[in-house]
Amino acid sequence: RLVIINMKKEKNMKKFFNIIAALLLAVVSTSCLDSGLEELDTYKDCDITGGEIYWRYYGTNVIPGSGEVEVKQVRLARAVEQNLETNTFYIRYTTTNIPEAERANFTEGKAVVAVTISTAAVMKPIGDAPKLGVPGDWTKDNQYEVTAADGTKKVWTIVVEPYQ
Numbered sequence: 001r002l003v004i005i006n007m008k009k010e011k012n013m014k015k016f017f018n019i020i021a022a023l024l025l026a027v028v029s030t031s032c033l034d035s036g037l038e039e040l041d042t043y044k045d046c047d048i049t050g051g052e053i054y055w056r057y058y059g060t061n062v063i064p065g066s067g068e069v070e071v072k073q074v075r076l077a078r079a080v081e082q083n084l085e086t087n088t089f090y091i092r093y094t095t096t097n098i099p100e101a102e103r104a105n106f107t108e109g110k111a112v113v114a115v116t117i118s119t120a121a122v123m124k125p126i127g128d129a130p131k132l133g134v135p136g137d138w139t140k141d142n143q144y145e146v147t148a149a150d151g152t153k154k155v156w157t158i159v160v161e162p163y164q
Contacts, residue, residue, distance in 0.1 A: 045118035046148035048089040048156050051080050054112040056135060057102050074098055079163055087156045089115070092163040108138040108160055115158065120149035
């Protein structure tokens with residue numbers, strides 16, 4: 001009988017401590033500051049600021065864990081140019097970084113393009129423009145909408161072409 005009473009007291013004490021802990025957590029995780037905060041600027045830039053082009057191809061090694069052939073990627077030598085008047089971003093490449101045996105397989109129709117955009121901006125493809133970062137069709141100019149944090153929008157055209 002004494003053991004049962006002690007177990008009930010112990011259970012009640014646990015419940016009591018849990019309630020106290022929950023109340024303390026609720027008080028500690030709230031803030032009293034609700035005014036007098038300085039206004040921060042919202043980012044208004046919606047530009048493409050950098051770009052890269054890559055070629056992915058299958059290597060000759062098999063990955064032991066999956067049994068699949070490894071995928072290799074090379075960054076193509078590139079030059080970029082940004083035209084702010086026409087909102088056009090040019091990525092120019094050479095294929096000299098691609099191993100000679102693979103170079104004949106290169107096509108802009110399966111290249112991978114990645115770009116850098118303004119801080120806090122988001123970017124989405126327009127129409128049938130390929131997703132960035134995965135193989136896509138860059139044999140034509142592709143358009144993307146870049147939206148700044150303040151809602152300002154620009155439509156950019158990305159042009160991929162050989163370096164002359």
